[in-house]
Amino acid sequence: MNDLIIRTENLTKIYEGGYQTVALQDVNLEISRGSLSCIMGPSGHGKSTLLHLIGGLDRPTSGRVYLDDLDLTAIDADRLAEVRCRRIGFVFQFFNLMPVLTVLENVELALMLAGVPPSEQHQRARELLALVGLEDKLRALPKQLSGGQRQRVAIARALANDPDILLMDEPSGNLDSKSEQELLANIQKVNQQGKTVVIVTHSPTVAAIAQRIFHIQDGRLIQE
Numbered sequence: 244m245n246d247l248i249i250r251t252e253n254l255t256k257i258y259e260g261g262y263q264t265v266a267l268q269d270v271n272l273e274i275s276r277g278s279l280s281c282i283m284g285p286s287g288h289g290k291s292t293l294l295h296l297i298g299g300l301d302r303p304t305s306g307r308v309y310l311d312d313l314d315l316t317a318i319d320a321d322r323l324a325e326v327r328c329r330r331i332g333f334v335f336q337f338f339n340l341m342p343v344l345t346v347l348e349n350v351e352l353a354l355m356l357a358g359v360p361p362s363e364q365h366q367r368a369r370e371l372l373a374l375v376g377l378e379d380k381l382r383a384l385p386k387q388l389s390g391g392q393r394q395r396v397a398i399a400r401a402l403a404n405d406p407d408i409l410l411m412d413e414p415s416g417n418l419d420s421k422s423e424q425e426l427l428a429n430i431q432k433v434n435q436q437g438k439t440v441v442i443v444t445h446s447p448t449v450a451a452i453a454q455r456i457f458h459i460q461d462g463r464l465i466q467e
Contacts, residue, residue: 247275247309247311248275249258249272249274250274250309251297252271253270253306254271254296254300255267255268255304256296258448268460268461268462268463272464274306274414274441275439275455276439277434278439279430279443279449280441280453280454280456281449282456283440283456283459284460285457286445292429294412294441298307298327299323310408313326313415328356328358332404332408332410333409333410335411336414336416337342337417338397342384345384346377346381346383347430348369348421349400350403351400353400367403375398375429376429377399378440380392389411389422391416391421391422395425398414402433406438409432411441412466414426414430415448415449423446424448430442432462444460
């Protein structure tokens with residue numbers, strides 16, 4: 244099996260809206276299977292756009308995105324949604340938890356959407372929450388948790404489909420230093436279990452745990 248799990252070729256994204264905004268230009272990126280990588284750069288220079296493109300949440304203007312040998316830019320929307328559901332987990336800065344559901348129910352909902360049989364959802368949700376150290380918060384509502392705890396719920400939920408890849412967009416952006424350290428310990432634990440992790444971040448503390456760091460400036464990959 245190829246050691247590269249993600250590869251881009253001349254990836255370009257241009258937004259049209261009265262005038263052109265070049266978000267990414269000719270980005271050639273290679274991410275190894277099982278690695279922990281960070282994408283860094285100034286705000287508004289294309290980091291999140293790149294993450295969305297490699298995760299199949301958006302389509303490039305030109306260029307290619309490969310997940311193993313599958314060209315994500317060449318498949319239709321239904322197939323792309325299937326690949327995302329089966330192989331990719333997403334964690335965003337603002338958690339996006341369902342406020343009326345308990346911690347356990349938030350993860351069970353993700354398992355249901357991932358197609359896990361109902362008979363397995365409860366136990367699997369408990370296992371994922373134990374993985375991120377929240378086995379004592381199963382019945383809590385999101386509003387009863389700290390920011391760091393809510394982010395850990397988001398990680399457990401992102402792992403519901405047992406993805407190969409975990410994509411994280413500024414996961415520590417709203418966390419204090421203690422919560423950030425707890426988050427990093429959980430990210431490393433997930434990576435050590437074989438998941439490929441890619442993190443967009445401004446935080447040097449987050450970048451310090453990465454095996455590789457990619458720098459984006461003005462939509463271009465300028466340094467690795």
